[in-house]
Amino acid sequence: MPAPEYRLGIDVGGTNTDAVIMDPADRVIAKAKVPCTPDITGGITRAIDSVLHAPGADPLRISHVMLGTTHATNAVLERRNLRRVAVIRIGGPATLSVRPMFGWPGDLTAAISVGTTIVEGGIEFDGRDMSPLDTDTIARFLGRVGGSAEGIVITSVFAPVSPRHELLAAEVVKRELGEIHVSLSHEIGSIGLLERENATILNGALAGVARDVAEAMRAALAAHHLQPTRFFAQNDGTLMGLDHALRYPVLTIGSGPANSVRGAAFLTGSSDSLVIDVGGTSTDVGVLVNGFPRESSQGVEIGGIRTNFRMPDLVTIALGGGSVISSSPQGALIGPRSVGYLLEQEALVFGGSTPTLTDSAVAAGRSVLGRGKPSRRHRRLLAEALTRADVMLAEAIDRVKTSKEDRALVAVGGGSILVPDRIPGISEVIRPEHFDTANAVGAAIASVSGQVDRIFHVGEAGRRAVLDEASDEARERAVAAGADPGTVQIVELEEIPLAYLTSPSLRIRAKAVGTLGGRPEQHLHADLAQQARVAERADQTDPTSPPATAS
Amino acid sequence: MKRLLDPDALRALARGCAVLGAGGGGDSYVALLQVLQATEDFGPVPLVDLDELPDDALIMPCGGIGAPTVTIEKFENGDEGARLREHLQFMTGHRVAALMAAEIGAGNGVLPVTWAARLGLPVVDADGMGRSFPEVPMVTMNLAGISPCPAVMTDERGNMAVFRTISGHWAERLERAAAVEFGGAASSTEFSLTAAQARGATVRNSVSKAIRIGEALAGATASPVAALIAELDAFQLVTGKVLDVERHTTSGFVHGSVVIEGLREDSGRLIRLELQNENLVALERGRVLASVPDLITVLDSETAEAILTETIRYGQRVTVIAFACDPVWRTERGIDVAGPRAFGYDFDYLPVEELARARA
Numbered sequence: 001m002p003a004p005e006y007r008l009g010i011d012v013g014g015t016n017t018d019a020v021i022m023d024p025a026d027r028v029i030a031k032a033k034v035p036c037t038p039d040i041t042g043g044i045t046r047a048i049d050s051v052l053h054a055p056g057a058d059p060l061r062i063s064h065v066m067l068g069t070t071h072a073t074n075a076v077l078e079r080r081n082l083r084r085v086a087v088i089r090i091g092g093p094a095t096l097s098v099r100p101m102f103g104w105p106g107d108l109t110a111a112i113s114v115g116t117t118i119v120e121g122g123i124e125f126d127g128r129d130m131s132p133l134d135t136d137t138i139a140r141f142l143g144r145v146g147g148s149a150e151g152i153v154i155t156s157v158f159a160p161v162s163p164r165h166e167l168l169a170a171e172v173v174k175r176e177l178g179e180i181h182v183s184l185s186h187e188i189g190s191i192g193l194l195e196r197e198n199a200t201i202l203n204g205a206l207a208g209v210a211r212d213v214a215e216a217m218r219a220a221l222a223a224h225h226l227q228p229t230r231f232f233a234q235n236d237g238t239l240m241g242l243d244h245a246l247r248y249p250v251l252t253i254g255s256g257p258a259n260s261v262r263g264a265a266f267l268t269g270s271s272d273s274l275v276i277d278v279g280g281t282s283t284d285v286g287v288l289v290n291g292f293p294r295e296s297s298q299g300v301e302i303g304g305i306r307t308n309f310r311m312p313d314l315v316t317i318a319l320g321g322g323s324v325i326s327s328s329p330q331g332a333l334i335g336p337r338s339v340g341y342l343l344e345q346e347a348l349v350f351g352g353s354t355p356t357l358t359d360s361a362v363a364a365g366r367s368v369l370g371r372g373k374p375s376r377r378h379r380r381l382l383a384e385a386l387t388r389a390d391v392m393l394a395e396a397i398d399r400v401k402t403s404k405e406d407r408a409l410v411a412v413g414g415g416s417i418l419v420p421d422r423i424p425g426i427s428e429v430i431r432p433e434h435f436d437t438a439n440a441v442g443a444a445i446a447s448v449s450g451q452v453d454r455i456f457h458v459g460e461a462g463r464r465a466v467l468d469e470a471s472d473e474a475r476e477r478a479v480a481a482g483a484d485p486g487t488v489q490i491v492e493l494e495e496i497p498l499a500y501l502t503s504p505s506l507r508i509r510a511k512a513v514g515t516l517g518g519r520p521e522q523h524l525h526a527d528l529a530q531q532a533r534v535a536e537r538a539d540q541t542d543p544t545s546p547p548a549t550a551s
Numbered sequence: 552m553k554r555l556l557d558p559d560a561l562r563a564l565a566r567g568c569a570v571l572g573a574g575g576g577g578d579s580y581v582a583l584l585q586v587l588q589a590t591e592d593f594g595p596v597p598l599v600d601l602d603e604l605p606d607d608a609l610i611m612p613c614g615g616i617g618a619p620t621v622t623i624e625k626f627e628n629g630d631e632g633a634r635l636r637e638h639l640q641f642m643t644g645h646r647v648a649a650l651m652a653a654e655i656g657a658g659n660g661v662l663p664v665t666w667a668a669r670l671g672l673p674v675v676d677a678d679g680m681g682r683s684f685p686e687v688p689m690v691t692m693n694l695a696g697i698s699p700c701p702a703v704m705t706d707e708r709g710n711m712a713v714f715r716t717i718s719g720h721w722a723e724r725l726e727r728a729a730a731v732e733f734g735g736a737a738s739s740t741e742f743s744l745t746a747a748q749a750r751g752a753t754v755r756n757s758v759s760k761a762i763r764i765g766e767a768l769a770g771a772t773a774s775p776v777a778a779l780i781a782e783l784d785a786f787q788l789v790t791g792k793v794l795d796v797e798r799h800t801t802s803g804f805v806h807g808s809v810v811i812e813g814l815r816e817d818s819g820r821l822i823r824l825e826l827q828n829e830n831l832v833a834l835e836r837g838r839v840l841a842s843v844p845d846l847i848t849v850l851d852s853e854t855a856e857a858i859l860t861e862t863i864r865y866g867q868r869v870t871v872i873a874f875a876c877d878p879v880w881r882t883e884r885g886i887d888v889a890g891p892r893a894f895g896y897d898f899d900y901l902p903v904e905e906l907a908r909a910r911a
Contacts, residue, residue, distance in 0.1 A: 126735070158624050
């Protein structure tokens, strides 16, 4: 099975779109950084054009392209380009006490929903039917709203225990409406009905955004006669195939910060240091654990909507290379305004008239940029601002640290020239080559993961057997997502017993990661095989055996 | 009437109940959405003092029974409270005048307000624990000698079960088994009583207290943890990070321990929490820092949100606080029912403030 040849990594940030080409030996051989455009596609097209023309690039050998972006989050925040969906919850008469989308901002609901319903059906925690699935009511609901829906969102109670009612409902949708985008909650989130349902609704709404990004990427590559296999980066910094990303775009929503942390790990070979990513407007500080970003312990909110996604656990402050410095009676003030991608026109060192933190860094000799040191007139203000920035950075770093021992800090991002060499609690500051495009490098690192998070029943085979079952399932999912089976390893295995039940049940979270392998066309087949396997599981009409009686 | 529970008060109530849950009592996020929807649809709920009710007014203590992990997935229909009331009225021949949380801790402190909204009934400013405990008989009504029966259970479908048991212990055993058959979670009422009885058999003003806690957290500007400690008169046991979490199940209860490594001013210290659904005991090098029936709550160091025993994870940065339980739990009978020995520990209960004084 041939390893990937050259890989093209793209990261669409808030200020810039970055691209890198990496060779089979994982060396960065070309890179580009272009300002973002209001429509995401222009930035992607220009970044691809620019990196393919960079010296050293050999476009024809590019076999894989990987893209990470925070664009989906922005689409939700700005209510832009969202699809309208019909929402079906399976679980009545339970769960009627909180209707779908209750508590959402009214304008977001109006932008997304064409109607919601709760029908009878759903799964018990032990795998039995709560009640038979009411397919007639689903069909009637679809008849009423189907004409105005661009997607259907289906969430069943305890779908993470068994997806069979969601899959049956999806068949009804297919029968009634034909080909339409369908989001099934068991593919998206874990235990926690409302959070999973929220994430699944956002998924349906983002399907158009994902298609636009994928199309922009395809067109830009086709213009260079390239047809590499396309991947998207997801929340944990690993990759998923294009088909999967188009069906489940919400899983890419946290990929921006994850890419930087992964890129920092890769560029330094470090697997357990702190990472600081200083951009034009803001700074993220995160922690590497075994080469991956440490995840938040709670689900995150996206545009005010609670989900159960785990995202990189970051401290973010409004401080970047483009942060504007102003003077006040209390001394220098930093930001929150940033000159953003206009840095090279507006900053003092580039001949502009706006004092920025980049000017402070240059004045202090931390970097050599533009036309040289700013004039004396600004020196005091710039120095004061830098002292203040150093304190802010040190505080942010201290907040993510969990031990008192000194740790190494990897500094990446275009604004990381701000980061001083000596910081309290930091043993050394590592500044890798290509630090300014670490996020695109992170996207291009070829690792693929598979995750499981559901409830297992500890039968006679015992706890070990269900832990193995969960691990095997995570491994299979990683392979289905495109991982080379020989490289797949379990990187996380967590078990949580369910309280107050007389039958022993465990919630198990397992995550497997491997490196990208296999021929491109196999990824598609693997994805189909994965769907077939899930469908097969759903066909087992005899559910998990009923719980043991009380001891 | 003390006040109407409007959305702001309900948000504060949910946060406060989570703190009073001492690590147990289930998720309060779903409970908050339920009560916000119910009061939006049916109007706000009056909070009344027991002194405002006639002596013979029947009070229905109620809440959810079962696994918190089930209720974040399969939560209530909303009509459970109406069915419990109907059956209780049928069994006792008296009209229910008000609802009360059997336990103020976490989701169970909020759920009765949802039912009250739909029934058009008030809730009383009291509960049966002043915190969360894992078992049905661990309530102040039991200490006062009130019968748990008739105990009534229902599920979201409309199934009903009535229990006439010889003791609270038997109510616990039978209801626990029934909850599994209902699908891992159900709704129940036990220990119904009159207002006159309740005045001496409940933890009073606990709903107001939970709201005050929530308001203190919402109003805190600099350090939410410090604001909470001031509000509760609590003792900070340690601030640090979770180093190890170990859990196992025995006959329906999750037992386990959590080790917290001190950071900053507590650097070098190791604190061990022992838990059975709730946090039971805090130990440092074999020495007890606090124990049941006093409350031990683990807070997120940054936001002061309470962390449940089911969601605590390695690496979390936490602050552990302990504070005094209601005085009724410090009586001989209270310590018998919910002191360290009731949970299988071989040491005598000492109040958290005495333990703190001894360390100083």
